[in-house]
Amino acid sequence: MIDQHSLRSHVLADFGATAAQAQELLVYNQNIFNHNTLNHSIQFPLPPEAHLAAWEEYALAARVLGTFEALKRVLVQLKFPIVEGISQTQTYRDATRKGVAVDGMTEATGLVLQQPQKLQLLLHQSLAGTIPVLLTENRDDFVSLVQALTKRNEPQAIPASMGACMVSGFNNWDRIRQYRQKWEAESFANRYPSSWQEEFQQLIPQKELYQDKFIILSGGSYSNVSAKDMELEESQWQRLSLTIRLEHECTHYFTRRLFNSMRNNILDELIADYRGIVVATGFYRADWCLRFLGLESFPDYREGGRLQNYRGQPPLSDGAFEILQALVKAAAENLQCFHAEYSEDLTDTNMQPLMLMGLTFLTLEELASQEAKFRIQQTLDKLQTVFTV
Template identity: 40%
Template sequence: MKTTLSSLALKEEGDGLSKELELYFQNKFSSQKAQPNSLLIDEPYISAWESYAADSTSGNAFSILKMCYPQLNFPIVEGINKTEDYVDTVLKGKNATDKRENTLNLIDPDGIEINIFESIAGKVPVIKVPNNQDFKQIVQSLLYKNNPISIPDSMGAILINGINNWHRLHSLKQDWLANNPLETWNEEFAKNVLPNSGLFKDRIIILSTKPYSNVTASSLAISESEWKLYSFSIRLEHECAHLFTLKKYGSASNNLHDELIADYIGITKTIGYYNMDWMLAFMGLENYPTYRKGARLENYLVSSDLSFENFEKLTSIIKNAIKNIAGFDDELGKVDSANDQIARIDALCKVSVLEIASENGKHLLLIKYKEAISKEFI
């Protein structure tokens, strides 16, 4: 029986691993599901968002967002998503223009911006929310149906995949009825619209402007102004990496494998190289083996009641993975093209976290990178 570097690596890092962690560290990026890079094209919602971005001016971006996502017209209240008004408005698209006494109580709605960013996965709408409390409320509204779910301070961005845009849907209905006045919209919707969710669902990125991973500038020995710029760039590139893996591999999950990949891209695209010390700090491992409680790593734990032994093993694996990713980056040098960036992401996707963290992790990444870069890219 042939023994490969990959199988040796899995055995090495998998020794003594609990079933819980074995399942957690299974690689979710399947090469069999991978789409060619040529298919990473702009989707139907982009043209609408280009219009929104063009129409947005200082102070009116939030009004445009409320027009698209009527849940932003509701306050953050436990169980509000079960009320008749919410169901009619958000799930059925009725009463979207009705005025309500209680809505989201944002501190700086005028500071919100809508932009279109050109990423390796195509264009993507980016919503910049400068106030931290406003960011949390918007995430609670769009992601948690206006329920007061706690948002960790270490969370500063989110890629929302497949959210209904009622403005697009109403516009589609109006255009269709104008051209088909004698036909039934409900029949058209069930037959031709509902099966084609790209006609009315969006993928958007929402970004805060706070320090990345809730890590202070002083702890990284850089200026506040510099760290603010770096934080925004890392955050944006990080979410675009998630968008790439979602479109190419069909996966972008709340998992440390995804985060290692996305942070690698965020850091290297921002400062030109992978800073291992920054990455350890982002995960709360700057003083390993001591872990800084409340750090971002907790956002991706397999469960909230992970045993001490499992947590200790997990942090060891992540620390070793970060070290080997740093060696991989040192070997390759600065990212010099979109093809180079895509090949690095492909390598990081195809090598599991346990393999990356192994003694041969750097070598395995370089093998997969060379395979990827040798293929024809767009």
């Protein structure tokens, strides 16, 4: 059988890629999901990660104080406003990098939200385990939260087509403080500052003890696509949008936990949109996925579609980006054909995680090829013989 690299090269040639464009796309579309650490007796949903215990405490506090007030007490970034250059100040660095208390810091005037009372903290059960979700219906508040928690409180632009953000590797100083309090209570000798510095160095490699994963989610139309364009009632589209957006982000969490990868890449997005659409509607619609990405009038691309958010670093050339658009269209349509043919099997709860796992073994070129159905089925057959889910 032809090897994967040769197959990908043939597919790119069939789609009209020049040698230079093919080389760009072979690099961009390289599959980097790490499948070597998979446990062959996986049980879904996966057990919760260590940080969930702290977020369960935050959820309890949120019921009493309100979500925003409860989180401002524990997430240091929420104690600072969105101001250009603030991340370069010494006080901000001390607070976010060293865990220095913000009391008395003149810059710590607090994050400003338009509708703080509407911020919600949900603990959502996903295939990859329960994950905290910060949900706001206010677009400006969503942008502010993303800037505070992922952009170091800098006013960096957030694309209008972006309605959710998966946060991973978030250093939670509240958990570190809780760890220190518990550790110091174990022995009087632990109360010396020098002892804590030694313990802190031991703590740093154990990232599960202080790094969190959570989702920031907005209300509104998915991918900034209107209900009119979807030919749906506004209320119906808002409900569907929330489900698609949430399951989309949970799929990124799924690949991050299982395969140690969660990229700003179109393959990740195809897989995540597949899951979101299927959960929301019960079946997969390629036309929805293509509209979300700006490809509803292919070969014309709609400026502002999500696809341009995943052009890569360095960005794909214009020619390679056009080939990418054609690959995405073919892949989405092939995925719809496969799902339609095996829809009964794919509704089985055991098959749903296997399907997501299976898609991570493939490349965009394979999904866009004429052999896509065979490749997906072959991968699923292998997974079913290896994994007990």
